[in-house]
Amino acid sequence: MNKIVIASNNAGKLREFHALLSPLGYEPIPQGALNVPEAEEPHCTFVENALAKARHAARLTGLPALADDSGICVDALGGAPGVHSARYAGEPKADARNNAKLLAELAGQPNRRAHYYCVLVFVRHADDPQPIIAEGEWQGEILTTAQGEGGFGYDPLFWVAAEQATVAELGADIKNSLSHRGQALQALVKRLQAA
Numbered sequence: 001m002n003k004i005v006i007a008s009n010n011a012g013k014l015r016e017f018h019a020l021l022s023p024l025g026y027e028p029i030p031q032g033a034l035n036v037p038e039a040e041e042p043h044c045t046f047v048e049n050a051l052a053k054a055r056h057a058a059r060l061t062g063l064p065a066l067a068d069d070s071g072i073c074v075d076a077l078g079g080a081p082g083v084h085s086a087r088y089a090g091e092p093k094a095d096a097r098n099n100a101k102l103l104a105e106l107a108g109q110p111n112r113r114a115h116y117y118c119v120l121v122f123v124r125h126a127d128d129p130q131p132i133i134a135e136g137e138w139q140g141e142i143l144t145t146a147q148g149e150g151g152f153g154y155d156p157l158f159w160v161a162a163e164q165a166t167v168a169e170l171g172a173d174i175k176n177s178l179s180h181r182g183q184a185l186q187a188l189v190k191r192l193q194a195a
């Protein structure tokens with residue numbers, strides 16, 4: 001098995017990585033299981049934050065590491081919350097408060113267009129000079145009330161017209177086959193397997 005430490009503490013992401021990577025012969029290990037504390041994410045781009053998280057986990061474990069930095073970008077809010085999605089409503093991170101803030105910011109706003117964005121960074125070791133980087137994007141709209149129980153984060157508010165459902169109403173397999181994270185992971189794995 002190819003062990004990869006997943007440089008994330010987000011239970012929703014970890015579930016999705018497990019489902020996506022295990023069938024491909026990788027053994028994803030959450031960084032928390034190896035006592036890696038959460039990394040700083042001080043940067044203003046997703047890719048810089050993902051690189052920082054991947055290097056941090058690889059440095060502390062000696063294993064190859066995969067990090068995900070992602071978020072929701074709302075057109076009418078000029079791309080916010082973007083890289084600040086996890087802490088949109090402040091500390092501590094909380095999906096319910098983030099969703100409530102997003103609805104409040106968009107009250108009365110007819111333009112509900114948004115996209116999820118995900119960048120994945122894989123490093124073979126902490127100082128890897130050639131990280132593998134892949135990205136994915138998923139277009140949708142922000143509803144005015146939450147619908148569905150699945151997924152995590154902003155999923156109950158994110159409407160996918162092609163499925164006539166919010167992401168929280170899609171099964172995990174369908175989400176993984178369509179999502180920003182699923183798309184990025186497919187691209188990353190192709191590059192990993194070619195390397």
Ligand SMILES: O=P(O)(O)OP(=O)(O)OP(=O)(O)OC[C@H]1O[C@@H](n2cnc3c(O)ncnc32)[C@H](O)[C@@H]1O
Binds near residue numbers: 116
């Ligand atoms: O940094 P790690 O430990 O991976 O976990 P995190 O939750 O802090 O992750 P990010 O810093 O990348 O912030 C991403 C936020 O964007 C949102 N998000 C990203 N992908 C999502 C998805 O598939 N469904 C719902 N919300 C998502 C959600 O609020 C996440 O907390």
Ligand SMILES: [Mg+2]
Binds near residue numbers: 041086
């Ligand atoms: Mg984070």
